[in-house]
Amino acid sequence: MVDLNSIRIALQYSKLFAGSDPYSLRNAFVKAFKRGDEVSETQDGTDCVGVVLQGSLTVAAGGKNSVSVMRRGGEFGICNIFVREKMPTKLTAKVSSRILFLSKEEFVRLLGQDSGLMYRYVKLCNEKMVYLAERLRLISISDCVERVYYYLTTEAEDGRVRLTVPKDELARQLGISRSSLFRALSALESSGRIISSGGLIILSQEKISKEKSL
Numbered sequence: 001m002v003d004l005n006s007i008r009i010a011l012q013y014s015k016l017f018a019g020s021d022p023y024s025l026r027n028a029f030v031k032a033f034k035r036g037d038e039v040s041e042t043q044d045g046t047d048c049v050g051v052v053l054q055g056s057l058t059v060a061a062g063g064k065n066s067v068s069v070m071r072r073g074g075e076f077g078i079c080n081i082f083v084r085e086k087m088p089t090k091l092t093a094k095v096s097s098r099i100l101f102l103s104k105e106e107f108v109r110l111l112g113q114d115s116g117l118m119y120r121y122v123k124l125c126n127e128k129m130v131y132l133a134e135r136l137r138l139i140s141i142s143d144c145v146e147r148v149y150y151y152l153t154t155e156a157e158d159g160r161v162r163l164t165v166p167k168d169e170l171a172r173q174l175g176i177s178r179s180s181l182f183r184a185l186s187a188l189e190s191s192g193r194i195i196s197s198g199g200l201i202i203l204s205q206e207k208i209s210k211e212k213s214l
Contacts, residue, residue: 007100021114033096059089079125
């Protein structure tokens, strides 16, 4: 049994559980993890859905270095609810973290009772599918410069990209080395395709227009 009041605010950050009746999670439980601890969706022999209440987790696939960071409100264990296969990812506590766990059996029961939760679940799975498709498109670009440029164009709003993560972390997300990322950014700036100012990158609209017309 969890202290529902203590997690009510934290769950507002969750795309999945925000808006749910906290009492519906009365059978959930919370575990604490130290920095460096592996966080599994299987807890005490039970397959669970997990939500980060506090702290953050690094996400690595196939035994490789971390490719992303899951922060407060991030969910895991939701894409294989109805299949037995385990997800090929490894979660590690980046800092001291608290995780809310709910058994997948209980989660499926809630899906059948709460249409709002079912809608948010389907929507979140769709978002993850789109994200995966974008990742596949990204890593299929072999040239580092073009890979970085493609990433910038997909992240840009009004031709501007505000880098919110350290560049070494961004390099890991792009599947390239930190030095390759810096060389790519330098090459893009030298060619006039971007203007870089600290953490702000501005894409050349003239270059984008020419490339789209080719």
